[in-house]
Amino acid sequence: MGLVMCPLCSDDEDIEVVRTLDDGRRVVKHRCGYEWQHGEPAAPKKMPSYSFNDLRARFPKAEDVEPKWLERAARLKAQYLATKPDFDPAVAAYWAKYQKIFSPDGLRTYPPRLLKDFANSEVGARPGNQATFNSAWNAMGDAAAGETTRETIEYLLYGPADVPLEDRLQQLLDGTKPFAMTGFKEALLTRVLCVMQPDRFLSILKYTTEAGGKREIARLVYGLELPAPESVNWTLGRLILWSNDLLHTLVGEGFANQQHSAAFLWWAKDQSGGFQ
Template sequence: MAINLDCSTCGTDNDVVLAEKLSGTQRKLKCEHCGNEWLRGEPAQQKIPLPSLQDIKQRFPKPGNVDPVKLARANELKGEFLRQEPEPVPNVAPYWAKYQQVFSAKGLAGVNPQDLKDFANSSVGANPGNMSVFNDAWNEMGADAGSQQVRKAVDYLLRGTSSLALEDRLTALITDTNSLGMKGFKESLLTKVLCIVYPDRYLTILKYTGTAGKREIARSLWGLELPDPEKVDWTIGRLILWSNDLLLALLGEGFQHQQHAAEFLWWAKDKA
């Protein structure tokens, strides 16, 4: 089949044929008279594959990134802190045991609404800060509607309704990308729920960044610069949980529990 194109070598178009279809609009043409071949059109643009969750996490700071001098100073402070006898806080263990039951699948269904409001305003074991936004929303909605929304948020956080990872469920509740979140029941309270339900897994530092957030502690004590949530497109849920894991790895053994470890971090932050 002839194509109305001139061969650049012999100047004829009578013997130009389609030799091969390539990607996009690009085609290879051939002149059967002289054998000349050439390309016409544009190739399809290659899609750059998106990084996987594991690829992104690999770029997050790691214990091996700490300067040896900073690490030595942090370990020195840890030794000094552990030589002190911590004062026991008698009401923490029973309080957390109560809310571990409250946040169980069975307990959450029948919890007294007042217990949920009290939890949001309690500093036992971990202080979530000013909860005026939550309290205003609760009072406006009423105890029944408010408690129902808190139950939805906690149940979604802990058990999920989809295949989303915990990091992404946490992000959805903080950023209100679904209908399961509760106004004012955000990062500090959601993190506190995780601390209570998984007491060996999460530090009682309830903010990623702030006056004494995980980001500020990592910078002050170990010289690590964690991502600024305002300048990266990593989700807040990933930053919260990955920074928790990083601090746990840096802390090492020797602490009685995660609250004891958090106390060390607050104590050591300004001494490093």
Template sequence: MPLIACPQCHSEDINGTPQADSRLLIHCEDCGHEWLRGEARRDPGRPAVRTIDSLHAAFPTTLDVRPDVRERVAMLVSDFQLEHHGAPSAEVVDHRAKYQELFSRDGLKSASPDDLLEFALTDTVAGAGNMSGLTRAWKTQGADKAAQKVRDSIEFLLHGPESLRLEDRLTQLVDGKKVGFPSFNKEPLLTKVLCVAEPTRFLPILRYSAPTDGKKEIIKLVFELDLPPAEKVAWTIGRLAVWSNDLLRSLVGNDIPDLQQATRFLTWAKTRPVLSRS
């Protein structure tokens, strides 16, 4: 592809995806701007170009949940709230407050290696899985160097360029296209950062897709909606992780505002018998 620059930020870090009409959909890796290049071959039978806005518009919403499913879930919420009471534990509240401060623009500069490693390893908000690879890399690189790279990862995710959407910053980190600590730049750990930084938006469900406890699988089991599989070009992991979270937040957040408790409800509700489609 000939060397071209982004018209918004002038970066040359771009890629092109061939479209069905022979044009290229150009994506700037630095600011996220997308534009089409080339002449369109007229063919009304071809699918339309899928930009990030058109993809987001096509993503399922609360309106796609069948009325009978909504009624069933409302009953499950009532049953759950009768059996499960309580606000977040003091440990969770204190943990959130501590790391919200540490992950702020000013706080990151002074976040200690011990605090950053503790965040990765603790299950206080949610467990991110096996951390043996991260602990090995941490020891190999040394605490100070590893901690600075983790700060770089968190800085880009939470405070990166506003012209680049959060979901695309998440994708770039997971795909290894930005600096940071590779062992930290995993979907579960980065999602846990979002859960602490924005606890009223992000549920502590750390994977988009997992055998039984990913957001994709929970939405299917509880709300009977099918979500797309992740891919490299359009349905990227960052977009799907953020959009599926926001969908779940809309579906349960009004009835169970605390998202720690909402996650417990979803974990419980996915085991309930599904509706008959007779």
């Protein structure tokens, strides 16, 4: 096998391929036992690049759901509303309180401790364990942590108009903004959006999770496969918002509020009788 001459023996006989590397080079071995890498790395494949609007247009839509899935979802919705026609009214009062706190004036005037309380509250939507955020807050102290959290929320809600909300969210998830508060990530940022735009945002705080996020709900309730977060060109910030809007459209009317809609979707994803 005359691939190349052994650099030790100056012999090109009895050379075998041991394995092929991810970059296209091969590890080869001469009969003397010496191994080395042969060849040049293959040029990386150029992945297609899509604009924001192109990606938005390519994201799954309500009309992509097959009729059999829509019919099943409608039956589940009727079954759910027959037994749970309303939702906890205490949530609306809590949301109204934090709408004031998260207003431009409120962020600068309310005590910072209320921001920490929000991160650890389960009223209306459960953000899960916030140990990272709490540790960072305690290490920084109320004043510094409160200011950083305030800046994080302020940028998310009132950042530059030329940066879409999806991308402001991604910048905070990535921590590319120097003021991004440690631990104030997907669940808490989404929860802020739920409070401030309660007619738009479902209180489902993760895009994908083993317990069931928006991606899993779309698959189990509507038979839609949404993009993986690591897919090229998609960002988690965009997927969080676009999947929310898709599910909001699909779940439809008849619920007391978006928390009620979300509770239905959480219930519906666990019902048996899905399609293969």
